[in-house]
Amino acid sequence: MGFFKKLKKKFVKEDEHVQEDSGKKEDVDNLEEDQTEEEDQDLSTSTEEEEVQEDVNEPASEVVVEEPSKEEEVVEPDTTEYVQDEQEEQEEQEEVEEVEEVEEKESISTKFKKGLAKTRNSFATKVNDLVARYRTVDEDFFEELEEILISADVGVNTVMHLIDELKMEVKRRNIKDTREVREVISEKLVDIYYGDDDEEIEEITFNQDGLTVLLFVGVNGVGKTTTIGKMAHRLKQQGKNVVMAAGDTFRAGAIEQLEVWGERVGVPVIRHSEGSDPAAVIYDGIQSAKSKGADVLLCDTAGRLQNKVNLMNELSKVKRVIEREIPGAPHESLLVLDATTGQNALSQAKTFSEATNVSGIVLTKLDGTAKGGIVMAIRNELDIPVKFVGLGEKVTDLQSFDAHAFVYGLFADMLEESEQE
Ligand SMILES: Nc1nc2c(ncn2[C@@H]2O[C@H](COP(=O)(O)OP(=O)(O)OP(=O)(O)O)[C@@H](O)[C@H]2O)c(=O)[nH]1
Numbered sequence: 408m409g410f411f412k413k414l415k416k417k418f419v420k421e422d423e424h425v426q427e428d429s430g431k432k433e434d435v436d437n438l439e440e441d442q443t444e445e446e447d448q449d450l451s452t453s454t455e456e457e458e459v460q461e462d463v464n465e466p467a468s469e470v471v472v473e474e475p476s477k478e479e480e481v482v483e484p485d486t487t488e489y490v491q492d493e494q495e496e497q498e499e500q501e502e503v504e505e506v507e508e509v510e511e512k513e514s515i516s517t518k519f520k521k522g523l524a525k526t527r528n529s530f531a532t533k534v535n536d537l538v539a540r541y542r543t544v545d546e547d548f549f550e551e552l553e554e555i556l557i558s559a560d561v562g563v564n565t566v567m568h569l570i571d572e573l574k575m576e577v578k579r580r581n582i583k584d585t586r587e588v589r590e591v592i593s594e595k596l597v598d599i600y601y602g603d604d605d606e607e608i609e610e611i612t613f614n615q616d617g618l619t620v621l622l623f624v625g626v627n628g629v630g631k632t633t634t635i636g637k638m639a640h641r642l643k644q645q646g647k648n649v650v651m652a653a654g655d656t657f658r659a660g661a662i663e664q665l666e667v668w669g670e671r672v673g674v675p676v677i678r679h680s681e682g683s684d685p686a687a688v689i690y691d692g693i694q695s696a697k698s699k700g701a702d703v704l705l706c707d708t709a710g711r712l713q714n715k716v717n718l719m720n721e722l723s724k725v726k727r728v729i730e731r732e733i734p735g736a737p738h739e740s741l742l743v744l745d746a747t748t749g750q751n752a753l754s755q756a757k758t759f760s761e762a763t764n765v766s767g768i769v770l771t772k773l774d775g776t777a778k779g780g781i782v783m784a785i786r787n788e789l790d791i792p793v794k795f796v797g798l799g800e801k802v803t804d805l806q807s808f809d810a811h812a813f814v815y816g817l818f819a820d821m822l823e824e825s826e827q828e
C-alpha cells in the first residue's frame with residue numbers, strides 16, 4: 408500500500424479506522440449509547456467535565472474550577488463498600504478513557520492540519536510547483552527539492568540524509584514521474600524522524616510511586632508558562648491531580664500570569680513574592696503537592712536573569728533541590744523551544760542541556776511559522792525527542808508529537824488530491 412494511502416486510512420478516514428483497528432466497533436458504539444443514557448440520568452459527572460472544558464476554552468471566563476477535584480479527594484471511607492465503589496469507578500473510568508482515546512485520535516489530525524497550515528501552504532505550494540515544472544526525476548529536480556526542504560528549516564544535515572534516501576528509493580522503485588516522489592518524501596520524513604526507534608509517541612515518564620515533577624526551562628518568551636497552563640489542563644483531563652509552582656520570580660508579572668492559568672484550568676499555584684529565591688518556591692511546591700497527595704507538580708522557571716550564567720546556575724540549583732526532595736526527580740526536564748526562531752533553537756538546546764539534562768522538547772508556535780521542518784532538524788541534530796508541540800494559543804492546543812500526524816499535516820492537501828486522481 409502506498410504511504411499516502413496509509414496516512415489517509417489513519418487520518419482522513421479516521422472514524423472507520425479507529426473502530427476497525429481496535430476490533431471493538433460494537434463495544435465502542437454501545438459504550439457511547441451507555442454514556443448518553445448515563446448523561447441523561449445523571450448530570451453530575453461527565454457533563455460537568457464538559458462544562459469545565461467549555462469554560463476553559465473561553466479565556467474571558469472567570470470561572471474557577473477547583474471544587475470537583477477537591478470533592479473527589481475527600482471521599483475516603485475505609486469500608487468494603489468503598490472498595491466496591493472504587494472498583495466500579497475504575498471500570499467506568501477505563502471505559503471513559505477508551506472513548507476519550509477515540510475522541511483524542513479524531514482530533515489529532517485536525518489539530519495538526521490546522522496548526523501546520525502555514526508550513527503546508529508554503530511547502531506544498533513549492534513542491535507542487537516543482538513537480539509541475541519537472542516531469543521526470545533528475546539531478547536538477549533533487550537540487551531544487553533540497554532547497555525547498557532547507558527553506559522549510561529541515562536542517563542541512565537532515566536534508567542531505569533525506570535526499571540520499573530519496574534518490575535510493577526512486578531508483579529502487581524505478582520511479583520516473585515526479586508526482587510519485589511526493590509520496591516517497593512523506594514516507595522518508597517519517598522514517599528519518601523515527602530512525603531506529605520504534606514508532607512510538609514519546610510522552611511523559613511518570614513516577615510510579617508518588618509525585619511526578621516536571622521542570623520547564625527555556626529562554627524568555629518561548630511559551631513556558633503557556634505550555635504549563637496547557638499541560639495542567641491536559642493532565643487534569645487525564646484524571647491527574649495537578650499543582651503548579653511559580654518559579655519565575657524574576658520577570659514582573661510572571662507569577663500573576665501563572666495564577667491566571669491556575670484559575671483558568673482549576674489548578675492551585677504555589678507562589679512566593681517577586682524577587683524571592685526560585686529554589687525555595689519549588690521546595691514549597693513539592694511540600695504542598697505532597698501534602699495534597701497530588702500526582703504531578705509543574706514547575707515554571709525564569710527565561711531570563713541578569714545574565715545567562717546566572718540563569719543556568721539558578722536552574723541547576725532548582726534541579727538540585729528537586730533531586731534532593733524526591734529521588735529520581737525531576738521526572739522530565741522539558742526544554743521549551745519556539746519554532747519561529749528557526750535554527751537558533753538548536754543552539755538554545757545545547758546551552759540548556761548542559762544545565763539541566765533535558766529529557767524532551769516542547770516545540771511551541773508551530774502554527775506561527777511556515778518553517779515547521781524545524782521538528783526534523785531538532786530530532787536529528789540533537790537526539791532529544793520532541794514530546795509535545797504547541798499548535799496555537801488555546802488551552803487545548805498542546806499535542807503530543809506524532810511524526811505520522813505531523814507528515815499528514817504537511818501533506819494533507821496532496822493526500823486529498825491524490826484521492827481524486
Ligand atoms: N501561536 C502560538 N502562540 C504561543 C504558543 N505557545 C505560546 N504562545 C504565545 O507566546 C507568548 C509567550 O508565552 P509565555 O508562556 O509567556 O512564554 P514564557 O516562555 O513563559 O516567557 P517568559 O516568562 O518571559 O520567560 C504568549 O503570547 C503565548 O500566548 C503556541 O503554541 N502558538
Ligand SMILES: [Mg+2]
Nearest residue numbers: 631632655661
Ligand atoms: Mg513565563
